[in-house]
Structures are given as structure tokens and as C-alpha cells.
Amino acid sequence: MKAHITDLLGHAATHIGVDATQLNIIIDRPKSAEHGDFSSNLAMLLAKPLRQNPRAIAEQLIQALPHSDYIAKVEIAGSGFINFFLSAQSQQTIIGDILKAGDMFGRNNLGKGENVQVEFVSANPTGPLHVGHGRGAAVGDCLARLLDANGWNVTREFYYNDAGAQIENLVISVQARCKGIATDDASFPENGYRGDYIVDISNAFLAKQTVTADDMQVTASGNVDDADAVRTFAVAYLRHEQDLDLKAFQIKFDVFSLESALYSTGKVESTVKALIASGKTYEEGDALWLKTTDFGDDKDRVMRKSDGGYTYFVPDVAYHYDKWNRGFKRVINEQGADHHSTITRVRAGLQALNAALNISIPQGWPDYVLHQMVTVMRGGEEVKLSKRAGSYVTLRDLIDEVGCDATRYFLAARRADSQLIFDIDLARAQTNDNPVYYIQYAHARICSVLNQWEGDVTTLKMVDLNPLNMPNEAKLMQRLSEYPEVVVSAGEDLAPHTIANYLKECASDLHSYYNDTKFLVDDVPTKLARLALIAATQQVLKNGLDLLGVNAPQKM
């Protein structure tokens, strides 16, 4: 429809002597219903070149506008807006479109089936997932769903560090607990992990249990002094814990990548060699440095420490080069904003590889979506601790307390780049304080009406829609027709929260309609038309909730 109106305006512009091909005609959906279904600022844009009053130009454009069956009325408003009002018939076509497309409604093929990888969560296995990981999980998974809806072939990937200093801390913490050393004992490792879950791992290790994570299976040896055995078991144990957290959060990964594998397969070494070959490295003070300043960093970074080990970003570069080799021309990394500084380094490393390996990784590759911190509130006070984890609120705490749907919704419904206050009381509320239930309730209400009708819902796609002539019906139809555009823009902007906002608006229109209008009326044509409208609404709510990974209940 936007294309159609653009076309009409283009013709009109040509008619009054303006070269329409030079124009970037923008068609908007006005916020207010009195401004029609679509509006254009074309007359304002032409005011300067034509040296005329925008309203006068709008007048001429409207005179020159070709006739269209889709348009019922065109008006000039404000300082020169041209507002288009759709005919009832053209507005009603959306209902049939939705009911015919069903679950596919709103999906498109913009991604052309190309591969995109979304890496998210990527928590190191040193403890249960916390709220911050939860935000990453919710946002990342919704991004993946959005890209899928926009026609991309999505791979969800989880990367973790199963070696290194943090893992060593985990190992010595487990060993200390195995030996019965309490966390407040002077001999407990200073930087050790003190959460109760360490005790669980210790007990399981001593009991020689077997743990099965999504990507590994390990049986404990029970030999506390064997650090390797403790490490592999503890990592598997915590990976399994994270799997359970993720499962409770309805998130599934396609690929798990281990940092250790980058070493064992020689990918780190070959990356380092290539970086050296690129000429962008130098030795200084027993360390090897990468000239990241050549790629926009504010200082050069150490690659290989004087003790011979690599700094974390070297395997990161190797990992991303591997992603590139695996055919991902598009990669989106969802991370906490505290990892912000790695972006420049990883991209710098990849740019340095370009010359040495004769490849062409684009400058801004990969994409990043960073989320800001989450503060959890309960009873007006900040919640900081969990008994299990010791020092932070776990994702599991939240899911257990407020449910998966509400947790997902609240963590994904805000712009990633603003700080988030998670109000547990609000998330638990079963009133319209709580947008999750508000949206789900709209869906459940429709289900309930359709059930009471007892007719065959699949026949509704064929009914005569002419009885739909009330303003609240027009408003709802317009809302439904926006949905595919919302999916596109949310995908382009990597902004899943806009889906949540849309659903709130859509639910609001439905509740308003529901309250004002009885659907199961005696007049059959009216009844069927209204049922078709709410059935279409039900479908859109369901499709939208699915993008958020939130259930659309039949009953509440």
C-alpha cells in the first residue's frame, strides 16, 4: 500500500512539473487516526525548490493525484501534510491476508535465506547464569527469531572459555570444598567462588557422578588432587546447570564452541602467525603487541604475554576468523556492555588478517548488540544476592519467582542500550500493571469467544467483511496491517523490544474493541465479520508473542 501511494504521488509530482525520480517520497503512518491511514510530507519537501507555500503545493498535488480504488479520501492538514484515508474495502483485505497466511503472516524473505550467526549468552562455566546473562539470552534469542522471520537462516551459538584463569579459580574452589575448607577459612582460595553451588559440584565429584551437558559428558574420577579431572568435571557440571537454566528459559543453541578447541586445532597459532605476517605486530618488553592503533584503538594491545600465554582477545580473533571461514558473512554478537572494549580489538585483529590471508572481512564485521546492566528490585529495594550463587541474582531465581514468560518479556521489552530495572513485584502482578498478561489475556479472550461460537474458524477467511464499519474496527485493522512493517523494522534495527511495544498496542486495541462491542450477535453477517477480525487479531498476537518466545495461552 505504501508503494501504491508513493506511486500515486510520483505521478502527481510529474504532473505538476517535478521530476519524481529525484524525489525521496516518504510515506508514514500517522499517530492519530484523524490524520488518516497514511501521510506524506512531500509538499513540505517541495516547498523550498518550488518556492511556494507547502499547502498550495499539496493542493496542486491532490488535484493531480490519479484515481485509486484503495483511497477513499485525501486531505491536507497541518503545515502541509497530505493525508490518505483508505477505503473500507482496502482496509479489510488485511483480515483475509492474515487468516490465509496463518503462522506465516508477517514473515518475509528479506534475508534471502542467507546465513547469519547470532552468538549470545556465551557465559563461562564458573557459576549459574545471572540476570545479565538472562537479558542477553532474551535479547539474543529474540534477535534470532526476528532474523528468522525476516528470511535469514539463523545459527544460534554459545561460546565459552573452558580454560584460563577464571576456570583455574573454579578448580581450586572445588578442590578446597572437597577438602572441607569453608569459605570463611583463611586457607580458602582468595579469589575463589564462594556460592553454594561449589559444594554441590564437590559432592558430585567425590561421589564420582556422571554429568551430561548439551555438548559433553563427563564422569568424575573422585581424585581431588587431579586438577584436570576436577576441571573437566566442574566445567561439564556447570555447563549442565546452564543448560537447565536455558531450558527453563526456552532457549536452545545450535552450536557450542569451546575456547580450548581453538588451541587444540591450532587455530590460535595459525592466527598469530598470520597476524605476525601482516606486519602489524611488534615485540616489546618480552611481549608481542598488535598495532590496534592502526585500526582505531587508542592504544596497542598485548597479544602474547611475557609469560608466553595469549591474552583473551587472541583466541577471540581466531574464533571470529573461524566464524568467517564457516561462511557467516553476517554475524551478530549479543553481549553485555561491559565487554564493549573487545569490539575494537577483535575487529582490528580481523582487519590485520585481511592483508596477510588475502581475505576481505568488512571493516565493521561482526555486528554487535550490547545490552546495559540489569538492576533487580523487590519491595522497592535492590536485590543483590542469591543464596545459591552467593554474589548475584541468578536467572533461575527470576524464572522460579515470576515465570518464564514474564521474565523473557521484561528482559526483552526494553531497548538493549538502556539500563533496565527489573521489578519483581510488577512482573508477578496479575493485573494490567503487567504487560505480559495484558497481551496474553487479549489472546485468551479471543480464544474464549471463538470457542463459544463453536463454528469452524477456518471458514472465517471467506466471510463478507463489509459489516466492519465502526471506528474501533478500522483502528484494529490498521494496527494489524502494521505488523509486517514492524517485523521488518525490528529486524533491520536489531530491536526486538519494538515487537513488545507493538503487541501492547495491538492488545490495547483489542481490549478496547472487546469492551465496546459484542461479537456473538444475532445478525449472522455482522457476527462472522467481527469474528474474522478477532481471529486475525489472535493470529497476529500469537505470531508476535512467538517472536518474543512468549506463550499465547488459550485460557487464563
Next chain:
RNA sequence: GCCCUCGUAGCUCAGUGGAUAGAGCAUCCCCCUCCUAAGGGGAGGGUCACACGUUCGAUUCGUGUCGAGGGCGCCA
């Protein structure tokens, strides 16, 4: 000190180069003999942090100031 993000109603947050800046909560008033009141309708509440620029038009873009958070490691 430098870099990144944010600053919108009492609170939590949307929004946007354009029309009177929105929603929910909170406050106040109304609506179930009726398909789920987990709902609806209405009232009040704003210097879009501040200043200066760009623009026909700025809450939106740019610069600066102030405030909040994060990052500036041979930690990850």
C-alpha cells in the same frame, strides 16, 4: 583524563527530522442483568537534563556543559 551508552510525566518506560510528545503504574472520577473486570472509558500530571548550532521545521541531527552507568590490564 579518554572512550561508549543513557538522561522524556511522581515511578517504570516507549517514541520521533514534522502535526496537540505517548503508554502503564501511582492520584481522582465512571463502567460487569452482557462473549474472562488479568478488562474498558475519562481527568489531572511535561522547559523531552541544560546551552548553542544545522534546518522551512529539532525532543530527534551536531558541538559543549551537567548528571547516571559501563569500559580504559601482560584479567575475561
